[in-house]
Amino acid sequence: MSAALAPPAVTETHAHPRRWAAAVVMMIAALMDLLDVTIVNVAIPSIGRELHASESALQWLVSAYLLGFAATLIVSGHLGDRFGRRGLFLAGTAGFGVASLACGVAQTPGQLIAARAFQGVMAAVLVPQVIGSFRTMFQGKERGAAFGMYGAVAGFASAVGLLMGGLLTDADLFGWGWRSVFLVNVPIAVGTFVAGWILVPATRERSARRPDVLGSVVLAAGLVAIVLPLVQGHSNGWPLWGWLCLAAGVLAVAGLGVFEARRERRHDERTVPLLPAQAFRLPAFSVGVLVQLLFSVGMQGFFLAFAIWLQGGQHYTPMQAGVLTVAFSAGGFLTAPAADALAVRFGRLVLGAGALLMAGGLGWVWYAVEQAAGAHTGSWRMVPGLVVAGAGLGFLVVPLVNVVLSTVPAELAGGASGIFSTAQQFGGALGAAVIGTVFFGRLSDGAGFTDAMTTAAPWVVGGFVLCAALCALLPRTALTDPHA
Numbered sequence: 001m002s003a004a005l006a007p008p009a010v011t012e013t014h015a016h017p018r019r020w021a022a023a024v025v026m027m028i029a030a031l032m033d034l035l036d037v038t039i040v041n042v043a044i045p046s047i048g049r050e051l052h053a054s055e056s057a058l059q060w061l062v063s064a065y066l067l068g069f070a071a072t073l074i075v076s077g078h079l080g081d082r083f084g085r086r087g088l089f090l091a092g093t094a095g096f097g098v099a100s101l102a103c104g105v106a107q108t109p110g111q112l113i114a115a116r117a118f119q120g121v122m123a124a125v126l127v128p129q130v131i132g133s134f135r136t137m138f139q140g141k142e143r144g145a146a147f148g149m150y151g152a153v154a155g156f157a158s159a160v161g162l163l164m165g166g167l168l169t170d171a172d173l174f175g176w177g178w179r180s181v182f183l184v185n186v187p188i189a190v191g192t193f194v195a196g197w198i199l200v201p202a203t204r205e206r207s208a209r210r211p212d213v214l215g216s217v218v219l220a221a222g223l224v225a226i227v228l229p230l231v232q233g234h235s236n237g238w239p240l241w242g243w244l245c246l247a248a249g250v251l252a253v254a255g256l257g258v259f260e261a262r263r264e265r266r267h268d269e270r271t272v273p274l275l276p277a278q279a280f281r282l283p284a285f286s287v288g289v290l291v292q293l294l295f296s297v298g299m300q301g302f303f304l305a306f307a308i309w310l311q312g313g314q315h316y317t318p319m320q321a322g323v324l325t326v327a328f329s330a331g332g333f334l335t336a337p338a339a340d341a342l343a344v345r346f347g348r349l350v351l352g353a354g355a356l357l358m359a360g361g362l363g364w365v366w367y368a369v370e371q372a373a374g375a376h377t378g379s380w381r382m383v384p385g386l387v388v389a390g391a392g393l394g395f396l397v398v399p400l401v402n403v404v405l406s407t408v409p410a411e412l413a414g415g416a417s418g419i420f421s422t423a424q425q426f427g428g429a430l431g432a433a434v435i436g437t438v439f440f441g442r443l444s445d446g447a448g449f450t451d452a453m454t455t456a457a458p459w460v461v462g463g464f465v466l467c468a469a470l471c472a473l474l475p476r477t478a479l480t481d482p483h484a
Helices: 019-039 041-051 055-083 085-105 109-137 140-171 177-183 185-199 213-232 240-265 283-313 318-346 348-370 383-405 410-444 449-471
Strands: none
Touching: 019 041, 019 055, 019 085, 019 109, 019 140, 019 185, 041 055, 041 109, 041 140, 041 177, 041 283, 041 318, 055 085, 055 109, 055 213, 055 283, 055 410, 085 109, 085 177, 085 185, 109 140, 140 177, 140 318, 177 185, 213 240, 213 410, 283 318, 283 348, 283 383, 283 410, 283 449, 318 348, 318 383, 348 383, 348 449, 383 410, 383 449, 410 449
């Protein structure tokens, strides 16, 4: 395709004439990532049966994607700011399509896990370019409308992903089965790449500093070193190397934070810090990141175990499992529209109530699972708990960033929001590792699916109770209007 078709660069004085068309194209590309976070959950049991995947391999199907995303997100955003977002957006879109194709044709668990990790990296390359381009392409009310569109799409993506995962797996299009969950991305990636080449403008930050590529490698290695022994530990009898690996991962991340704090004290402004020390010195920010991390641990861990229990223990079809879990998203739709406004007025009380609703709702599901006692559990017994938990999700997650970042100075807001996103992705990987290990550990010890689920559920509920307690340390009220 000729470079002459590429749109002109956006400047501060001339808005891109086809900015809304470009925004739609970029949102479609971002939607691939948003869907892939959940679309694979209901397909995991089918993948395990066909590829004869071990329990740890099933955990890696979730963790590999989220780790790839978490390890790459911050530095890819900085690379886009410095060298241009359009090129990285196109590269990420193309790479995501290639990774999805590799997932769809994988013949072994190892091949699929590697493709999932690459898919997560490519998602992290393209998604920050969407946010950064929106900031440049739009001004004033249009910017608010563009980010509102992004938020709305992100909000329903989880529900759509659960439905699509079940529908595509059950439909068995062309005999592909679960593979269609990944292969559906390929034509979408091709179409958005072509449209993006034509419509998406070249944007960058003129004053962007050099990204810390070496630091991002250290961060990636540290995150992997933390998750690896948690996933593999049980099946290997918790060997010494696992504990050493875990300690090395924690030390690598902590050491990176100390190094960047020293560089900050030296006023070295040549490189953008990955872990802004000034932000972590703010108690509200540190607590907020921990809440985000714990929330993601509980969410990914619960839905991994829940999907396998539904299909393996209760003999739900993938479609039935997907439809049931949409009840959770429905609860979020009920509370999300009012969550920000309530948080501006009541601050941490709204977030704490959300965490308690999540704990109570999933406690209801836990009780319903216990009552199964080996028999089939009707979906209507679990729907109320899922709806209540989803309502808590809206109150906790939607306003969390605003409540916490309202205490962060404007010059640190970009880096701080990147840390929040990284904590979310890493927390999800950690949840699949920790909660998955508890669940699969009971299965490998000879327990049934229901026993394994009731063993894992208290960890999830306890995590959200801890979230509620930590919310008491957040600001009483948000200091800024989320629509500003």
